Each structure stands twice: as C-alpha cells, then as structure tokens.
Amino acid sequence: MTINQSKDEEQQRVNSVAEKIDNKIKRVDQSIAQAHQETHRIYRNYGENTKVNTFEVDDQMETNASVQQQKQLVALAVENENILNANRLKLENLQGSPYFGRIDIVEDGEEDTLYIGTSTLQDDDGNFLIYDWRAPISGIYYNGMLGKVHYQTPNGKAEVELKKKRQFQIVKNHIRNMFDTNETVGDEILQSVLSEYSDEYLKNIVATIQHEQNVIIRDTRSDVLLVQGVAGSGKTSAILQRVAYLLYHSRSTMNADNIVLFSPNKLFSNYISEVLPSLGERNMRQVTLNEFISLRLTGVQVETLFERYEKDERNLPESTVKMRLYKESGDFLDKLAELEENYPEHILHFEDIIFEGKPFFTKEEMAEIYDSINHAYHITDRFLKTKNALIKRLQRRIHEDRNADWVQAEIDNLSDEDFQQIITDHNIEESTNQREIIAEEFLKERYAPIYNALINNYFFNPYKEYLFLLNEMDQGLVSDSVWQTMIESIDNNIEAHKLNLSDSIAILYLRDIVTDGGVNHSIQHIFIDEVQDYTMAQLKYIAHAFPNAKMTLLGDRAQDVLTSSYRQKDLVTEVNELFSKKRINTITLNQSYRSTAEITNFATKLLPNGEEIKAFSRQGEDPIIKVFDDDNYYQGLKETAKELNKKYETVAILTRNQAQAEQIYTHFSDESIITLVDADFRSIPKGILVLPIYLAKGLEFDAVIGHDISAKNYPDSRSTDVLYTICTRAMHSLTLCIDGTVSPLLSNESSDLISEQ
Numbered sequence: 001m002t003i004n005q006s007k008d009e010e011q012q013r014v015n016s017v018a019e020k021i022d023n024k025i026k027r028v029d030q031s032i033a034q035a036h037q038e039t040h041r042i043y044r045n046y047g048e049n050t051k052v053n054t055f056e057v058d059d060q061m062e063t064n065a066s067v068q069q070q071k072q073l074v075a076l077a078v079e080n081e082n083i084l085n086a087n088r089l090k091l092e093n094l095q096g097s098p099y100f101g102r103i104d105i106v107e108d109g110e111e112d113t114l115y116i117g118t119s120t121l122q123d124d125d126g127n128f129l130i131y132d133w134r135a136p137i138s139g140i141y142y143n144g145m146l147g148k149v150h151y152q153t154p155n156g157k158a159e160v161e162l163k164k165k166r167q168f169q170i171v172k173n174h175i176r177n178m179f180d181t182n183e184t185v186g187d188e189i190l191q192s193v194l195s196e197y198s199d200e201y202l203k204n205i206v207a208t209i210q211h212e213q214n215v216i217i218r219d220t221r222s223d224v225l226l227v228q229g230v231a232g233s234g235k236t237s238a239i240l241q242r243v244a245y246l247l248y249h250s251r252s253t254m255n256a257d258n259i260v261l262f263s264p265n266k267l268f269s270n271y272i273s274e275v276l277p278s279l280g281e282r283n284m285r286q287v288t289l290n291e292f293i294s295l296r297l298t299g300v301q302v303e304t305l306f307e308r309y310e311k312d313e314r315n316l317p318e319s320t321v322k323m324r325l326y327k328e329s330g331d332f333l334d335k336l337a338e339l340e341e342n343y344p345e346h347i348l349h350f351e352d353i354i355f356e357g358k359p360f361f362t363k364e365e366m367a368e369i370y371d372s373i374n375h376a377y378h379i380t381d382r383f384l385k386t387k388n389a390l391i392k393r394l395q396r397r398i399h400e401d402r403n404a405d406w407v408q409a410e411i412d413n414l415s416d417e418d419f420q421q422i423i424t425d426h427n428i429e430e431s432t433n434q435r436e437i438i439a440e441e442f443l444k445e446r447y448a449p450i451y452n453a454l455i456n457n458y459f460f461n462p463y464k465e466y467l468f469l470l471n472e473m474d475q476g477l478v479s480d481s482v483w484q485t486m487i488e489s490i491d492n493n494i495e496a497h498k499l500n501l502s503d504s505i506a507i508l509y510l511r512d513i514v515t516d517g518g519v520n521h522s523i524q525h526i527f528i529d530e531v532q533d534y535t536m537a538q539l540k541y542i543a544h545a546f547p548n549a550k551m552t553l554l555g556d557r558a559q560d561v562l563t564s565s566y567r568q569k570d571l572v573t574e575v576n577e578l579f580s581k582k583r584i585n586t587i588t589l590n591q592s593y594r595s596t597a598e599i600t601n602f603a604t605k606l607l608p609n610g611e612e613i614k615a616f617s618r619q620g621e622d623p624i625i626k627v628f629d630d631d632n633y634y635q636g637l638k639e640t641a642k643e644l645n646k647k648y649e650t651v652a653i654l655t656r657n658q659a660q661a662e663q664i665y666t667h668f669s670d671e672s673i674i675t676l677v678d679a680d681f682r683s684i685p686k687g688i689l690v691l692p693i694y695l696a697k698g699l700e701f702d703a704v705i706g707h708d709i710s711a712k713n714y715p716d717s718r719s720t721d722v723l724y725t726i727c728t729r730a731m732h733s734l735t736l737c738i739d740g741t742v743s744p745l746l747s748n749e750s751s752d753l754i755s756e757q
C-alpha cells in the first residue's frame with residue numbers, strides 16, 4: 001500500500017472518529033442541561049425546607065435531619081454535574097485533533113492496532129477508538145523500538161511485538177503530517193511543533209514527548225527525582241505531563257489537591273495554567289516560596305527573593321556571605337534543633353495570652369509549668385505538656401466561672417433566640433442543671449479566643465527563641481562582634497515586623513520542632529521548578545513540612561540568577577547530599593528545544609561547560625550584537641524593539657534589575673507601545689515588554705533584546721548566569737544591545753555578529 005493510500009484510509013478513520021466525538025458532545029450537553037435543572041430543583045427545595053419553624057425543639061430536630069438529607073442531595077447533584085463537565089472537557093480536547101499516534105502490535109498471536117490521544121474514547125459497543133496516552137500499553141509508543149517490547153500490566157510485565165509506529169499531526173480533523181518511525185518521536189513533527197510562535201500559555205507536549213522526558217514523566221519509584229536540565233529542555237513541560245500521568249495512575253487515592261507545585265512567580269503560574277486542562281485534568285495547587293512562608297508566618301513581612309537579589313546587586317560583604325551560606329544550609333537547621341535539646345535548663349520564650357486587654361495566662365505562669373516538667377523529656381514533649389496543662393486550667397476556669405454573678409447576669413440578658421440557639425447547637429437536654437450547662441457553653445464561646453491561642457501555639461515566641469539560640473551558637477565563622485550585629489539587626493527587623501529570607505525558614509523550623517506542628521500529611525507530591533533558586537535549608541524545611549510527599553525537583557545550575565553572586569556549591573551535589581538517606585534519582589537533560597540552533601549555540605558559548613548542551617536542529621537567524629555609543633543608546637534600543645515588533649508579536653527587553661527596566665520604560669514613555677511588567681502582573685501581554693530577568697524565569701518570547709550587555713553592566717563571570725538566562729528566553733530572535741564597551745562575557749562569540757551602530 002502506498003503512503004497516500006494509507007493516508008486516505010487514515011483520513012477516513014479520523015472523519016469517522018471526529019463524527020463520533022461530535023455526537024458524544026451533543027449527548028453530554030443534553031445530560032449536562034438535565035443535571036443542571038436537577039441541581040437547581042434540589043437547591044430550591046433545600047431553600048424551602050430550611051425555612052421550616054425552628055423554634056420548637058422537636059421541629060428543629062426534624063428540620064435538621066431533613067436539611068442533612070437535602071445537603072447530601074445537593075452534593076450528589078453537584079458531583080454528577082462535575083463529572084459530566086469533566087467528560088465534556090476531555091471530548092473537547094479530542095475535537096479537531098483526536099489522536100497523535102498509532103501502534104500496531106502482536107500480542108499472544110493476535111494483531112491489534114491502537115490509536116493514542118489525550119484521553120480514552122470508546123464507541124457505543126465499548127470498542128476502544130482511542131487509548132489514553134497514560135495507559136500502560138501506550139508506554140510502548142514513547143519507549144519502544146520496533147520488535148519485541150515490554151509494558152507493565154497490573155499482573156506484571158507483558159511482552160508484545162511492535163510492528164509499526166505511526167505519528168500524526170492532525171489539525172481541524174485534517175491529517176497535516178503522517179510518518180512511520182522507529183524513533184520515540186521523529187524529528188519532522190517536532191520540527192513543525194517547535195517552529196510555531198510563542199503563545200500566552202505553555203502547551204502540552206503529549207504528542208512529542210522525548211525518550212528522556214518520558215523517564216521523568218513515568219517515574220513512580222523515586223522519593224526524590226532531581227532533574228538537572230539545560231535551558232529549554234522541557235523541564236516545566238515534563239512536570240506538568242508528570243502531574244497528569246500521576247493523577248491518572250493514582251485516580252482512586254490522589255487528586256489534584258494532593259499535589260503542590262512551587263512556582264517561581266505569578267506570571268509563571270498563569271503561563272502554565274492551560275496545560276493540565278488541555279489534558280483533561282484539574283490544575284494542582286500552586287504556591288511561590290514567598291507565599292508559602294508568608295502563609296505560615298502571619299503578621300511579619302518576609303523579604304522576597306527578588307527584593308534580596310536587588311539588594312545583593314549593590315553590596316555583599318564577605319562576612320554576610322559566610323553567615324548567609326551557613327544559615328541556608330541544611331546543617332544549620334539541625335544545629336538549631338540540637339542546641340534546643342542541649343539546654344534542658346533553658347525555659348522557652350513564652351508570650352502572655354491577652355484576653356479583653358488583660359493577661360489571661362502570663363508567661364511567668366507558663367514558664368513555671370514548663371520548668372516543673374521533667375527536664376529529661378524532649379522539648380516537644382515538655383511544650384505539649386505545658387499546652388495541655390494550660391488547656392486544663394482554662395477548662396477549670398470555665399467550670400468555676402459558670403456560677404459567677406456576671407455569667408448568670410449575661411445569661412439572663414440573652415434573647416430567647418440566642419438562649420435556644422445554645423441549647424440546639426450543643427444538644428443540651430432538659431434537666432435540673434440545664435442552666436449550668438448553658439453557662440459553660442456560653443463561657444466556652446466567650447473564651448474561644450484563648451482556646452484558639454493555645455491550640456495554635458500563639459503563646460510560644462519562636463522569634464525570641466531563635467535569637468536566644470543564635471546567641472548560644474558557637475559559630476566560628478565570623479568575629480563575635482559581627483555575629484552580634486547580625487543578631488541585633490534581626491531583632492530590630494522583628495520589632496518592625498520584618499524578616500529576611502534565611503531567618504524566616506529557620507524560625508519556621510524551630511517553631512515546628514518545638515510545637516510539633518506545621519506538618520501536612522495529605523500532600524503526596526511536591527514539585528519544585530527552578531530549584532536552583534532554593535537553599536538546602538528551604539528544601540529541608542519543605543521535606544519536613546510534607547513528610548508523605550515524593551519530591552520532583554527541576555532546575556538548571558547555569559540559570560542560578562538569584563544566588564550566583566554568593567553560592568559556591570553545585571546544585572546536584574548539594575541536593576544529593578541533603579537527601580542522601582532517600583531514594584534519589586538524578587536525571588540530566590542536555591537537549592534544548594526552545595530556541596533555534598543559532599541561539600542555543602550562542603548561549604552555550606557563554607558557559608564554561610557549555611559543550612554538553614545539544615541544540616535542536618531548528619535553523620533560524622544568527623543573534624545580533626549591536627554596539628551603540630552613549631548618546632544614541634536608548635534611541636537605538638527603541639528602534640530595534642520597534643523593528644522586531646513588526647515581525648514578532650512579543651518582543652521582550654530583559655534587564656538585570658527593576659531599576660534598569662524602569663529606566664528603559666521612561667525612555668519609551670512618549671509612546672504607549674511598551675509595557676513595564678512587574679511582580680504583580682498575572683499574565684503576559686503582547687507587544688514590546690520590558691522586565692527584569694528574574695520575572696522572566698521559566699518564560700519564553702519570540703524575540704528577546706538583552707539590555708546593555710556592556711563591560712560595565714556585565715563585568716565578570718558572576719554575571720554569566722544572568723546573561724545565559726536572558727539569551728535562552730528567546731525562541732526565534734536574539735539581539736544584544738550594548739552601551740559602550742562589549743562585556744568580556746561575549747569574548748567567545750564570533751566577531752561577525754557584532755555591528756557598530
């Protein structure tokens with residue numbers, strides 16, 4: 001059969017599947033409309049039922065039961081609608097491009113042909129028209145070469161013979177490309193996908209997942225999966241495909257709420273938000289490191305990584321570097337815990353619990369209880385015993401105060417309704433001491449803030465405790481006076497409700513180990529993108545906060561924009577040391593997909609070990625280095641951006657820091673053609689943008705202009721990571737503009753690329 005004949009046949013099959021999908025969508029729409037009506041009807045009923053007389057106790061109980069029943073009905077109806085909507089989304093995703101792969105296999109002597117797409121589709125007789133890409137048998141498509149291959153089934157490994165592997169590119173139900181291949185995914189289709197222009201959102205890569213990416217996506221064994229991947233190697237894409245894969249395989253025990261992704265910034269969260277829905281899945285929870293810390297340390301303003309980077313750019317004395325490196329190590333957290341245990345005589349720093357303007361429990365009272373508990377116990381046990389003793393004292397107070405005159409007077413003043421409400425809320429039966437029980441319940445409500453303060457450990461002051469331990473620490477890094485100055489500066493910051501990044505993690509950890517808190521057992525997977533921005537102390541804390549979670553860490557040591565000014569150790573080595581007791585798997589991705597070969601090759605020359613990076617064979621234009629003299633720099637930059645914008649929808653001018661971005665923006669201010677992007681932006685507009693590099697982390701643009709890559713702005717190798725990250729954000733076009741003398745970092749680049757303006 002010629003390839004054209006088979007293309008005709010394949011096209012007919014696409015047409016027939018497309019028709020079935022359309023019909024299914026119509027039917028699902030009808031079911032959704034019906035389900036919606038049903039939910040509406042139940043809601044109405046629910047509203048009417050809750051209006052029933054609630055005054056008489058008997059009626060009240062009857063109403064309660066009926067309300068419970070109605071609530072369940074509403075929940076069921078809503079769930080039914082959700083399932084139907086999820087089904088519709090899956091069908092919508094298949095519409096226009098129902099599948100991308102086909103495998104022909106022989107299993108136990110029987111031939112079979114399977115088509116692979118983003119989700120499973122069966123016809124009305126239960127025959128599989130499309131297999132989900134995550135089904136065990138679909139693994140063959142991504143992994144297997146023709147011949148004998150294996151795949152995992154619930155009963156163990158199965159062997160089949162793979163006779164044919166075919167790839168499709170189907171657009172609007174029309175086969176645009178079709179290839180038979182022996183590779184994972186042949187280059188032709190990948191070429192075509194990669195030559196497209198950038199979009200506001202990252203796309204799923206399900207049709208073109210590469211072999212080494214597939215290993216990341218399907219790894220279910222490792223406790224810690226560490227990926228060192230060069231810029232544009234598909235780390236972020238692999239994370240999202242992996243989330244979809246894990247959700248499919250643990251459907252009954254895990255949902256999207258059991259997964260947390262630590263993302264670099266808000267722009268990034270929006271940028272990746274379409275991938276999982278396009279695979280028929282809900283997005284996982286997302287949080288930036290700063291949000292995560294701030295949620296746990298309410299009431300203090302924690303410095304962001306970006307703020308710190310901006311400060312670091314100005315000055316970073318050697319002693320600061322030493323102290324910071326120490327405080328950012330995993331060992332520092334261990335040291336705090338060890339010190340705490342080494343001082344049994346020391347009394348924790350407690351705080352008064354203030355109620356209605358007066359101390360209800362004083363710190364002296366707490367200290368006395370704490371001190372009275374056997375010093376041989378662990379700090380955590382002593383703390384918990386103190387807490388329990390305080391809760392008991394509160395209960396005793398409630399019991400004692402119930403007959404107090406002021407309580408009785410308050411109860412007398414309660415309206416009938418409020419009185420009745422207490423009875424129903426607490427199911428208080430009629431009896432001789434009913435009034436006393438009511439008084440106790442009334443007091444419990446009144447003293448609830450005290451109880452909350454106890455339960456939430458607000459009576460422990462981790463800030464002061466931390467300062468105490470720092471004072472006790474035998475550090476040997478810097479002189480005592482420098483160390484003391486550092487402690488005083490933290491103290492002053494705390495007074496002003498501010499905290500720097502390294503101290504915040506230490507304080508959180510200290511609070512958790514003393515109070516036995518801060519741990520979330522329900523999270524099963526943690527993903528951290530741009531892990532090179534994280535310190536080992538932060539990773540250790542995250543692992544401690546989510547003890548049941550497997551971790552997937554993805555980063556690039558060469559894109560260490562935020563900490564390269566002082567960090568010395570290699571990311572992969574550090575992470576391997578930190579998690580040496582866990583099952584850790586380190587994977588390296590060297591193939592870059594984002595940029596044209598010209599841009600990737602240009603960027604790799606900036607790095608000392610750049611030769612290991614492989615460019616994808618997509619050809620484009622050479623990068624351009626434009627040198628201006630001082631007088632016409634901004635004019636030249638402006639003209640360059642405008643010119644590029646005629647060809648490319650997004651042109652990003654990337655700077656070292658916020659101040660430079662603002663400066664450029666001012667020079668453009670006579671024309672409203674440029675957007676200054678800041679940390680609060682949630683999406684990336686089209687047109688000419690200007691932003692500091694740290695906000696562009698993880699993102700990509702059709703055309704990039706690097707701002708002022710001069711010897712003054714990029715003087716030495718400490719700026720390599722920043723420049724490398726800037727260059728690798730470009731997909732199709734890269735221009736570096738220079739005000740004055742060219743940076744020495746560009747000395748390896750060919751002089752043909754440089755043009756004096």
Ligand SMILES: Nc1ncnc2c1ncn2[C@@H]1O[C@H](COP(=O)(O)OP(=O)(O)OP(=O)(O)O)[C@@H](O)[C@H]1O
Nearest residue numbers: 205208209210231232233234235236237593594698
């Ligand atoms: N297998 C693939 N098929 C198609 N496109 C791919 C594939 N892998 C990566 N890409 C594309 O390459 C680009 C870079 O991918 P991604 O952002 O996931 O890389 P990254 O490693 O996270 O990059 P960086 O570290 O530089 O931010 C994206 O446009 C992505 O769609």
